[in-house]
Amino acid sequence: MPRLGVSVTEGTVSTWLKEIGDEVAVGEAICEVSTDKVDTEIESTVAGIVAEQRYAEGEVVAVGEVLAVVTTDEDAAPPAVPTPEPAPVSTPVSTPAPEPASEAAPAADAGDAGRVLMPRLGVSVTEGTVSTWLKEIGDEVAVGEAICEVSTDKVDTEIESTVAGVLAQQLHAEGEVVLVGEPLALVTPTGAVGAAPAAAPPGTERVTADPQANATAPAPAAPAAPAAVPGEPAVVGSGPFDHEAAIARVLAGATRSGRPAASPAARRLATELGVDVAQVTGTGGGGHITRADVQRRASDWPESPQPPVAAPAAVRTAPVRPVPEPASTEAIFPPGYEDVPFEAVPTSRIRRVTAEHMVRSRRTAAHMTTEVDVDLGRLSEVRATLNAQRQQSGQAKLSFLPFIARAACAALLDHPDLNATFETERLLRWREVNLGIAVDTPRGLMVPVVRGAERLTVESLGRAIVDVAARVRDGKADPDDFRAGTFTISNPGSVGAVSAPAIINQPQVGILGMPTIVRRPWVVRLADGQETIAIRPIIRLALTFDHRAVDGADATRCLVAVRERLEAWGVDDYR
Amino acid sequence: MTTMQQPASVTGAVDSERITGYARAINEALAEELRRDERVFLMGQDIGRLGGVFGLTKGLLEEFGTERVRDTAINETFIVGGAAGAALGGMVPVVELQFADFLFTAADEIFHKLAKWRYMHGGQFTLPVVVRLPSGVVGGAGAEHSQSLETIAMHVPGLKVAVPATPADAKGLLKSAVRDPDPVLFFEHKGLYRVKGPVPESPDFVVPFGSARVARPGQDLTIVATGLMVGRAVEAAERLAAEGIDVEVIDPRTLVPLDIESIVASVEKTHRLMVVHEAARTAGFGAEIAAQVQERAFFALDAPVWRVGGSDIPLPQDPTLEQAAIPSADDIVTAAHALAAV
Numbered sequence: 001m002p003r004l005g006v007s008v009t010e011g012t013v014s015t016w017l018k019e020i021g022d023e024v025a026v027g028e029a030i031c032e033v034s035t036d037k038v039d040t041e042i043e044s045t046v047a048g049i050v051a052e053q054r055y056a057e058g059e060v061v062a063v064g065e066v067l068a069v070v071t072t073d074e075d076a077a078p079p080a081v082p083t084p085e086p087a088p089v090s091t092p093v094s095t096p097a098p099e100p101a102s103e104a105a106p107a108a109d110a111g112d113a114g115r116v117l118m119p120r121l122g123v124s125v126t127e128g129t130v131s132t133w134l135k136e137i138g139d140e141v142a143v144g145e146a147i148c149e150v151s152t153d154k155v156d157t158e159i160e161s162t163v164a165g166v167l168a169q170q171l172h173a174e175g176e177v178v179l180v181g182e183p184l185a186l187v188t189p190t191g192a193v194g195a196a197p198a199a200a201p202p203g204t205e206r207v208t209a210d211p212q213a214n215a216t217a218p219a220p221a222a223p224a225a226p227a228a229v230p231g232e233p234a235v236v237g238s239g240p241f242d243h244e245a246a247i248a249r250v251l252a253g254a255t256r257s258g259r260p261a262a263s264p265a266a267r268r269l270a271t272e273l274g275v276d277v278a279q280v281t282g283t284g285g286g287g288h289i290t291r292a293d294v295q296r297r298a299s300d301w302p303e304s305p306q307p308p309v310a311a312p313a314a315v316r317t318a319p320v321r322p323v324p325e326p327a328s329t330e331a332i333f334p335p336g337y338e339d340v341p342f343e344a345v346p347t348s349r350i351r352r353v354t355a356e357h358m359v360r361s362r363r364t365a366a367h368m369t370t371e372v373d374v375d376l377g378r379l380s381e382v383r384a385t386l387n388a389q390r391q392q393s394g395q396a397k398l399s400f401l402p403f404i405a406r407a408a409c410a411a412l413l414d415h416p417d418l419n420a421t422f423e424t425e426r427l428l429r430w431r432e433v434n435l436g437i438a439v440d441t442p443r444g445l446m447v448p449v450v451r452g453a454e455r456l457t458v459e460s461l462g463r464a465i466v467d468v469a470a471r472v473r474d475g476k477a478d479p480d481d482f483r484a485g486t487f488t489i490s491n492p493g494s495v496g497a498v499s500a501p502a503i504i505n506q507p508q509v510g511i512l513g514m515p516t517i518v519r520r521p522w523v524v525r526l527a528d529g530q531e532t533i534a535i536r537p538i539i540r541l542a543l544t545f546d547h548r549a550v551d552g553a554d555a556t557r558c559l560v561a562v563r564e565r566l567e568a569w570g571v572d573d574y575r
Numbered sequence: 576m577t578t579m580q581q582p583a584s585v586t587g588a589v590d591s592e593r594i595t596g597y598a599r600a601i602n603e604a605l606a607e608e609l610r611r612d613e614r615v616f617l618m619g620q621d622i623g624r625l626g627g628v629f630g631l632t633k634g635l636l637e638e639f640g641t642e643r644v645r646d647t648a649i650n651e652t653f654i655v656g657g658a659a660g661a662a663l664g665g666m667v668p669v670v671e672l673q674f675a676d677f678l679f680t681a682a683d684e685i686f687h688k689l690a691k692w693r694y695m696h697g698g699q700f701t702l703p704v705v706v707r708l709p710s711g712v713v714g715g716a717g718a719e720h721s722q723s724l725e726t727i728a729m730h731v732p733g734l735k736v737a738v739p740a741t742p743a744d745a746k747g748l749l750k751s752a753v754r755d756p757d758p759v760l761f762f763e764h765k766g767l768y769r770v771k772g773p774v775p776e777s778p779d780f781v782v783p784f785g786s787a788r789v790a791r792p793g794q795d796l797t798i799v800a801t802g803l804m805v806g807r808a809v810e811a812a813e814r815l816a817a818e819g820i821d822v823e824v825i826d827p828r829t830l831v832p833l834d835i836e837s838i839v840a841s842v843e844k845t846h847r848l849m850v851v852h853e854a855a856r857t858a859g860f861g862a863e864i865a866a867q868v869q870e871r872a873f874f875a876l877d878a879p880v881w882r883v884g885g886s887d888i889p890l891p892q893d894p895t896l897e898q899a900a901i902p903s904a905d906d907i908v909t910a911a912h913a914l915a916a917v
Contacts, residue, residue: 240886240899240906241856241883241884241886243881243883243906243909243910243913243914244909244912244913246913247913247914247916247917250879250917251916251917263846263876263877263878263917264873264874264875264876264877265846265874265875265876265877266877267874268874268875284917285916285917286917288917290877291846291877
């Protein structure tokens, strides 16, 4: 039973989600618990089979009590080692050390003598930042008295001492991040720093399992019994080495350096063949470039000198499982279709690159789409006026695309998290809007980029889009035309789609989908406050975003900002 | 290189019609060398009347007498120290420690006297001593009687290290070891003593040091393995072949000197390398081979050099757990599958 809040000492088991005999993984919910503050699911800290439910539904459980017993697999693998990483295992040192493995309780509840540990501040909270120390070294503290403030991504809270005495050590400075279960402070009877508990590194020691033991052993600083302090066990591996996990780690780091990931042999071959690895799409594990990819690039290059749409993106994006080689149709011929007549059409390079990119993006980003209906009635009139002026001066008409693009650029300046690249540890907010425009060409989908789109007026943006799209259609675009996109607009409305969720163009965070404009019966408010139904041109804009990087409310606020700009457009706006 | 292109020493073994066990081949090599050179003598605990704790020296006392087949006390320090002294006096001692693990008991004699004295004394003499070291896991001998310590021997300059995997290599390498002017640590795998294979009858048959054997030719992945692991690697290779992964298995046969040229040549063909050893994965000879290969052939590599080794634990005594702690053919297949994802 974890701590579910600083002042929560107990909870009631409301529902068992796992029955005896069920398999559970680490992090899987095993039961629901309600407290006076929250109702929550309790996640298993152990993988295995549920062997025992210690409490019936409706029973009250104190924090720190064992809720359930989960046994590991049939033949008694070492218990306290849930991960394949080499883990500390007790070795037979000369002292009769209590074995770490013998204590199933999580570190936060173990009650190390004199140590105040970082409690669990929520089921999914794994760490917190010390914001302020409320007790200084030398201050007396009582059990339950706040010693410091900690902020997490969910809450800011005070941490109460679990030990009475004098604060002897603040083990973390203000601003430092502390993992759940790590010691925050050392409280001793006199405020002196005893040799035993303070010297050992965090996480390994279990001096005594029970805070009351302080009473029976009141002198932790006494030099009398150094032999009773358990040594740190030697690190030995338990169980077999996990080759799959190790390879997965290698692949996960394939693109970590930010440059094209290529095997050494592929790099040598690329040098020999004069191929720029930055222009090669990797199909190996983790998206790394193999010798075959270099070969293919070398043989494809002369016929179609266009850089592939996704090549620059492939360099920086998160790794995924290997994409199958396109070659062998026989090997993957769908079973059961052997007697169906068919025609085998070789896929183009652009098709393969697109396929790889789409799958990679789907696997990389947490796609979510938010939609708003935009009444383009007012903008239609503005556009008609503008186009009439342009026609008089011999200029081409503007489509709706540059208006929506212009409104999007303006909204992105106010919502920079959507004009960004998400890298887990950090979000790169790009300081310019480099707008990708999805272009449907006879050879396939291409996404050229208009650099610095946020600086362009609606008319120059319209011209830039037309120019770059023409270059792409004519095969005259160069690699720079496909580089450094920060946000993308896709326009399936041009062929009649009425809704437009899209796949994010990696490594971006958002893509705005423009479906077709539909004339709809629409409730409008008249000048006198009355409502009536009118026929209005409505477009249902769809913003697909990476939920890893931004939340739905923020993304929707950005999209609503686009709508507001479009609905309020005056004839001289953005000129 | 020579081995790769002209595997003469491989066919030398395969040519033989005669099938003999690994233990018998060692016994035969000892007898032939005792007959060939009267300076050669054997020393060790229970090697005379008992014929050795594993029976490797059976019959030798009867043929060569107690002067040349000498029983000793339980005293590895004396056994190896005595051998060092005898070598200085012009003899060619071949000593047996009952378990390779006991080289720690004779550590000063092995790593200091044998390994260093030729060099410390300006090359005035050599120390032609062979230390036979029954090695590896054999079925519940426990953590102090089951280790694979060849890497430790490899790390101390001045020693040669042989790790035969077949009966022919056991015989041919042991004969080379006896004829070598320098100290050789000869790691015989206890789990291979009963394995049978073709062994040439000729007393002139030797296997030179520093020449790897291609145990199985292949195109897609090179596996370097020694001792008990060679057979498991070949078994894994046969299974992987059924899936279209063509594995080349290379047995270096001696770790000092190491035929890195043959390994590099194979990697330049397959572009992938896995090293399999029974010893704990951490800091085993796999790490050394991986380092040397990337130093020499980095740009030939398609994937990380991979190691499949024993678990980093004191070996358990239970025979089932013990097997679980060292690589099986299944483990090698699993690792090869994982590596194929790169």
